Amino acid sequence: MTAPSAARTVIENCAVATVDADDTEHAPGHVVVAGETIESVGAGPAPVGLRNVVRRVDGTGHLLTPGLVNAHHHVHQWLTRGMARDDDLIGWLSALYPVWTHLDEDMVRAAARASLTALALGGVTCAADHHYMFPRGSGDPLGAVVGAAREVGLRLTVARGSMDLGESGGGLPPDAAVESTDEALAGTERAIDAYHDPSFGSMLHVAVAPSAPFAVTDDLMRGAAETARRKGVRLHTHGLETADEERICRERFGTGPVEYFESTGWLGEDVWMAHGVHLDGPGIDAFARTGTGVAHCPSSNARLGAGRAPVPALLAAGVPVGLGVDGAASNEAGDLRAELRNALLVARLGPRRAKALTVRQVLRMGTRDGARVLGRAGEIGSLEPGRPADLVLWRLDGLGHSTIADPVAALVLGPPAPVALSLVGGRVVVEDGRPVGVDEETVAREAREQARRLARLAGREH
Numbered sequence: 001m002t003a004p005s006a007a008r009t010v011i012e013n014c015a016v017a018t019v020d021a022d023d024t025e026h027a028p029g030h031v032v033v034a035g036e037t038i039e040s041v042g043a044g045p046a047p048v049g050l051r052n053v054v055r056r057v058d059g060t061g062h063l064l065t066p067g068l069v070n071a072h073h074h075v076h077q078w079l080t081r082g083m084a085r086d087d088d089l090i091g092w093l094s095a096l097y098p099v100w101t102h103l104d105e106d107m108v109r110a111a112a113r114a115s116l117t118a119l120a121l122g123g124v125t126c127a128a129d130h131h132y133m134f135p136r137g138s139g140d141p142l143g144a145v146v147g148a149a150r151e152v153g154l155r156l157t158v159a160r161g162s163m164d165l166g167e168s169g170g171g172l173p174p175d176a177a178v179e180s181t182d183e184a185l186a187g188t189e190r191a192i193d194a195y196h197d198p199s200f201g202s203m204l205h206v207a208v209a210p211s212a213p214f215a216v217t218d219d220l221m222r223g224a225a226e227t228a229r230r231k232g233v234r235l236h237t238h239g240l241e242t243a244d245e246e247r248i249c250r251e252r253f254g255t256g257p258v259e260y261f262e263s264t265g266w267l268g269e270d271v272w273m274a275h276g277v278h279l280d281g282p283g284i285d286a287f288a289r290t291g292t293g294v295a296h297c298p299s300s301n302a303r304l305g306a307g308r309a310p311v312p313a314l315l316a317a318g319v320p321v322g323l324g325v326d327g328a329a330s331n332e333a334g335d336l337r338a339e340l341r342n343a344l345l346v347a348r349l350g351p352r353r354a355k356a357l358t359v360r361q362v363l364r365m366g367t368r369d370g371a372r373v374l375g376r377a378g379e380i381g382s383l384e385p386g387r388p389a390d391l392v393l394w395r396l397d398g399l400g401h402s403t404i405a406d407p408v409a410a411l412v413l414g415p416p417a418p419v420a421l422s423l424v425g426g427r428v429v430v431e432d433g434r435p436v437g438v439d440e441e442t443v444a445r446e447a448r449e450q451a452r453r454l455a456r457l458a459g460r461e462h
Contacts (some may be wrong), residue, residue: 067125132161
């Protein structure tokens with residue numbers, strides 16, 4: 001129950017897309033935030049007689065939605081944007097793994113501040129970052145990501161990644177990029193103990209996240225699944241991103257990727273995988289049967305030529321599907337707003353596919369379904385009383401949007417909409433297109449300096 005003395009923020013006179021179970025919309029409508037929580041949502045103006053209203057926002061010409069949920073990212077890659085521009089996944093990783101072996105805590109902090117700020121400016125209020133690079137002597141890069149999220153003000157799932165299969169063992173990463181199996185599992189457990197907060201409205205979750213079948217051993221996959229379930233946290237990895245993964249799994253394990261994941265304990269309601277591009281009928285059935293989620297990353301999939309994920313079929317089967325920006329080195333825009341539009345357009349490619357996805361389906365994928373994928377269903381991802389006040393007020397009265405009558409269509413199909421106001425747990429994160437917790441120019445300068453430093457160390461200076 002809301003405390004009587006809680007400071008209230010009233011946002012009214014705007015279109016409201018609640019993305020609740022009934023996809024309720026109001027035009028116009030209002031939301032009242034009391035402290036950290038949504039107190040009321042409804043049609044028309046806010047109730048009269050509200051006490052302790054510290055701010056009223058006139059949302060005329062705006063759309064209010066839940067904050068966007070980015071279900072898959074790699075913030076450290078912000079420092080290597082624009083590299084390996086014309087490679088597929090294997091070639092791209094082969095080019096970038098040696099660069100990332102020079103990452104240290106200061107570089108990751110600068111990259112995380114920049115990448116997370118960019119996400120916030122694009123309407124993201126909750127992000128999942130998959131960090132799997134722990135070079136020896138690099139300090140505490142995971143702690144740097146956590147600290148950056150606190151500065152920017154975003155809710156975070158930090159997926160403690162790991163790799164234990166280097167080139168000398170037949171894996172793809174250079175040996176300098178991997179840990180031993182025991183080191184990886186111990187580091188993962190330490191991260192859970194240090195950071196995971198399972199409480200309602202928590203700002204920080206930890207997930208267990210071996211990188212991908214071509215970079216980890218069977219022992220690490222099984223051990224990671226056991227660790228996650230013993231500690232009560234979620235599991236995350238890359239899955240079925242490219243056709244090469246099928247070949248690699250057949251060669252190493254004598255089975256396909258879906259069968260491999262199931263045999264190692266990596267299908268279930270507590271699992272979500274990035275990409276899922278090459279899921280076929282039986283694979284989709286397996287994901288649906290087990291409740292395994294997918295983070296769909298359309299721009300990254302296109303950038304690396306990975307293919308088109310079968311998102312309409314996944315949704316029809318009941319598979320949880322959220323949206324992910326993916327690493328900034330395979331999606332230089334670093335902006336989840338673009339993924340709403342691109343998810344729709346990619347799904348419609350081909351004859352007689354004009355109805356493959358709708359604008360409201362992709363908004364749901366970017367909010368409510370993303371929250372479900374991260375294990376936060378019933379908590380974030382929709383505008384409902386009693387939930388944490390994670391919301392975004394989008395400006396739609398400018399040149400790029402003002403002639404699109406449907407505000408959800410304007411958000412999804414129009415150019416990137418400016419963020420007039422973004423709240424995370426009732427706290428202002430972005431206002432009038434500017435971040436509140438960090439200085440954008442300083443963040444850009446520090447990221448640029450660290451990117452140049454990384455390039456020098458890796459011998460990639462131009």
